[in-house]
Structures are given as structure tokens and as C-alpha cells.
Amino acid sequence: xxxxxxxxxxxxxxxxxxxxxxxxxxxxxxxxxxxxxxxxxxxxxxxxxxxxxxxxxxxxxxxxxxxxxxxxxxxxxxxxxxxxxxxxxxxxxxxxxxxxxxxxxxxxxxxxxxxxxxxxxxxxxxxxxxxxxxxxxxxxxxxxxxxxxxxxxxxxxxxxxxxxxxxxxxxxxxxxxxxxxxxxxxxxxxxxxxxxxxxxxxxxxxxxxxxxxxxxxx
Amino acid sequence: xxxxxxxxxxxxxxxxxxxxxxxxxxxxxxxxxxxxxxxxxxxxxxxxxxxxxxxxxxxxxxxxxxxxxxxxxxxxxxxxxxxxxxxxxxxxxxxxxxxxxxxxxxxxxxxxxxxxxxxxxxxxxxxxxxxxxxxxxxxxxxxxxxxxxxxxxxxxxxxxxxxxxxxxxxxxxxxxxxxxxxxxxxxxxxxxxxxxxxxxxxxxxxxxxxxxxxxxxxxxxxxxxxxxxxxxxxxxxxxxxxxxxxxxxxxxxxxxxxx
Ligand SMILES: Nc1ncnc2c1ncn2[C@@H]1O[C@H](COP(=O)(O)OP(=O)(O)O)[C@@H](O)[C@H]1O
Ligand SMILES: [Mg+2]
Numbered sequence: 001x002x003x004x005x006x007x008x009x010x011x012x013x014x015x016x017x018x019x020x021x022x023x024x025x026x027x028x029x030x031x032x033x034x035x036x037x038x039x040x041x042x043x044x045x046x047x048x049x050x051x052x053x054x055x056x057x058x059x060x061x062x063x064x065x066x067x068x069x070x071x072x073x074x075x076x077x078x079x080x081x082x083x084x085x086x087x088x089x090x091x092x093x094x095x096x097x098x099x100x101x102x103x104x105x106x107x108x109x110x111x112x113x114x115x116x117x118x119x120x121x122x123x124x125x126x127x128x129x130x131x132x133x134x135x136x137x138x139x140x141x142x143x144x145x146x147x148x149x150x151x152x153x154x155x156x157x158x159x160x161x162x163x164x165x166x167x168x169x170x171x172x173x174x175x176x177x178x179x180x181x182x183x184x185x186x187x188x189x190x191x192x193x194x195x196x197x198x199x200x201x202x203x204x205x206x207x208x209x210x211x212x213x214x215x216x217x218x
Numbered sequence: 219x220x221x222x223x224x225x226x227x228x229x230x231x232x233x234x235x236x237x238x239x240x241x242x243x244x245x246x247x248x249x250x251x252x253x254x255x256x257x258x259x260x261x262x263x264x265x266x267x268x269x270x271x272x273x274x275x276x277x278x279x280x281x282x283x284x285x286x287x288x289x290x291x292x293x294x295x296x297x298x299x300x301x302x303x304x305x306x307x308x309x310x311x312x313x314x315x316x317x318x319x320x321x322x323x324x325x326x327x328x329x330x331x332x333x334x335x336x337x338x339x340x341x342x343x344x345x346x347x348x349x350x351x352x353x354x355x356x357x358x359x360x361x362x363x364x365x366x367x368x369x370x371x372x373x374x375x376x377x378x379x380x381x382x383x384x385x386x387x388x389x390x391x392x393x394x395x396x397x398x399x400x401x402x403x404x405x406x407x408x409x410x411x412x413x414x415x416x417x418x419x420x421x422x423x424x425x426x427x428x429x430x431x432x433x434x435x436x437x438x439x440x441x442x443x444x445x446x447x448x449x450x451x452x453x454x455x456x457x458x459x460x461x462x463x464x465x466x467x468x469x470x471x472x473x474x475x476x477x
Contacts, residue, residue, distance in 0.1 A: 119324035
């Protein structure tokens, strides 16, 4: 039976945004840790480590996010784990974010002039202290804008989790649409909600970028 | 600058026996390119060496091998009785005991002058923040910029930045100081303040290897001047002999060009 798209339906969609936010936040946090490890491996002196990280990045950058979701989702089944959209979406998006953030941050680390590392080495600082106090803080300043930019992509990317049955914003929209058959109202609402999530972040990224370019001109 | 101007002995008071630096048959390649060819050099404790030579002759490479910013492929380097070729801990020790000053200063731009000076003593030597800051202020006074301690490098002139870089290296209490063209990136009016700082340091008996084309400085403080060309040490001599009576054609050409 078709019911009208009313206030109630609207609220159900709005509430589903929390799952989009939760999934984005977890993937971003996990991807932050994974991305740091990938970035450090990419700039390491150990060749096998560099190559492994490069392979990881290439695989995740060279395949659609949807396939990554499918592979994790169905792969879990093959390995005898219960199919769970939550866990599958979290794992797939975390790996995805690790690869992309790893590549972004590698560039930022390499943008720190080599003289900085050399000066730190010459002072007797070893790898951990060099990275922690000299290289990463300088790389982080460059990294803010592209990282926020990627977060926007990641939030939009979580919509694909709908296809493996994870009920976030997009899937809740599909469900409501099946009941109300008001696709324009429903997906218009969904799109506006994504926009409300992403637009402030885009603005923030742009402001950071400006701030950084002004700081480097000084 | 200091109260120890009466330094006369060439022997370092901090014990240890051999020369400050020994290089034996050192060869270094960048891929196919032979950057250092059979370098033999022994630097005594307290000795001041000036290294000059045309661009690309391997001067930077030579002094960067001493604290192993560059690895050598053949030969032996011993610094303060620690054999670098043995690797491992020795490299760490040698880096702690040699200070380096770069052409482009390489101060840490995200840290204040004081933080630049205290980071390594705290993280490498493990001394307290208060003690590190005390030592840092002492050295900043010696390079005559204590009032800049809370500023960031970008707020300082080139000459001031280079003096901070010297103070930063001295805060690690090094036995040997390496300088790689420390005045080449400076505006002419700032060269003197940095050279004066280096002269003070030499007068205190610091073992120094300086890559520089400041021949006035070489005449005044060097015990020996080394001329390098195409990865080789071509000529070594006391400044009077080196400048007044160079033995090699290549040295004469070079001296003719720079003066
Ligand atoms: N990292 C490097 N990779 C390849 N070649 C290098 C590298 N560093 C220096 N070289 C080469 O080695 C030679 C000596 O360099 P360098 O020691 O910097 O000379 P100098 O300090 O006397 O100008 C130059 O020809 C330079 O091009
Ligand atoms: Mg050089």
C-alpha cells in the first residue's frame, strides 16, 4: 500500500543521517590510522615495505569502491564469518580511506624539505623523534585541506554501503521511496542532507587551503 | 665571547686518544657517479680545517660522510674513536657528537628559536626542559641573539637564523663542528656576523671542518686548507703556503677565479 510522504517519513530519513555520520566517522578514524601507516611505509627506507604499501594503494585506487564493498561483504562469508553489512561496510571503507589518505599524506610528507630531516638527523634525533617532532607536524599543515576534501568524498562514498544492505541515508531513502513512491521528494531530501553534511566541510577545506597558501607565501 | 681564550693545546680535554676524524681510502658513488675518490684525511682534535673547491667537487659529500648523512661504499671513517664503518650504535654516537651547520640553515620553521635549541638535548640526551632551556639561552647569548628566543625562524634575518643554527648545534655539546658553506646563502652584510661567531668558536678550541670560500676566514683561523676537485683532495696545506705558494695548477686556477 502506498502511503504519502509526510513529516514522519521526512524525520525517518533525517534520523538515518546519523548512520551515515557514524560510518563516515569510523572509516575516517580507522583510515587515519591505516593511512598514517601506509604513508610511513611509502616513504620508508625499506624497499619491500614501500612496494607493499604502493601495491595496496594501487589496488584501492584502481578499483571501484562498490567492488571493494562487495569483495569484503561476500569475502567474509567465504571465510566463514556471518554476513554483517555493518562490519563489512566498516572494513571496506576503512581500507579504502587508508589507501587514499596514505597516498595524500605521502605527498605531504615528501613536501617537507629534505633539509629538515637532515638537520634532525645531524642533531642525533632518531626516526621516531624525527617523524614525530619535525616531519609530521610540518606535513600535517599541508595535509589539512586535502584531508578534509577526502572526508567529503568519503561521506558521499558511504552511500554505496546501501547496496550491501547497510541502512544509512541512501538506503533509508530507498525504503521510504518504496513505501511512498515519491522519488523526487525522497531523494531530494536525501541529497539536501548530504549537502548539509558536506558543504561546510568543503568550505572549511577551501579556507584551510587559502590559509596555507598565504602562510607559505610569507 | 668566552672565558677560555687561552686555549693553546690541540688536545681535546674530554679524553679519547686518536684523531678527531680519520678517513682512509674513502670512496663514494651516487649510482654510477664517483663522487669521492680515495679520500685520505686525518683531522686532529682542536684542528680547524677549511675545504674549498669548485661547485660539484664533492665538498658537501665529504663532510656529510662524517656524520653519515651519506653512506660510503669503500674505505673507513673513524670519528672520535668510533668506527662508522662498524655501523649500528657508532653512527648514533657520532651524530650526537658532531654538530652540523647547513647552507640553507634548516631551522625547524614550526618551532621557536628556543624550541629549535632544546629539542635534541631533551629527546636525545634526555635532559630536563629547564636545563635544556638554560643551556640554550647560554648559547643564544654567545651567538648574541638571546632576545630572539621566543620568535619563529621566519621572523629572523638570514644571519640571525644561521647563528641560531650554530647555537642549536652547540646545545648538543658536540666535539666536532661541520659547516657546509654557512655564509653562501646570506646577504653580504650578514656574512660577517656569522663568520665572527665561527671565529669565536675556533678560538675556543673547537674541532671544525668548514666548507667555505671565505678566504679571509681561512687565512685567519684555518690550520690547514684543503682543495678539492672532481671528488679528489688535490692539495692540502697551511694557509700561508696554500695561498701564497699553491703547488697544483688546478689550485692556482681556482684561487685565481675566486679572488
Ligand atoms: N644525492 C645525490 N645524488 C646524485 N648525485 C649527487 C647527489 N649529491 C651530490 N651529487 C653529485 O655529486 C657531486 C658532488 O656534490 P657535492 O658534494 O654536493 O659538491 P660540492 O659541495 O663540492 O658542490 C656533484 O656532481 C653532484 O651532482
Ligand atoms: Mg656543496
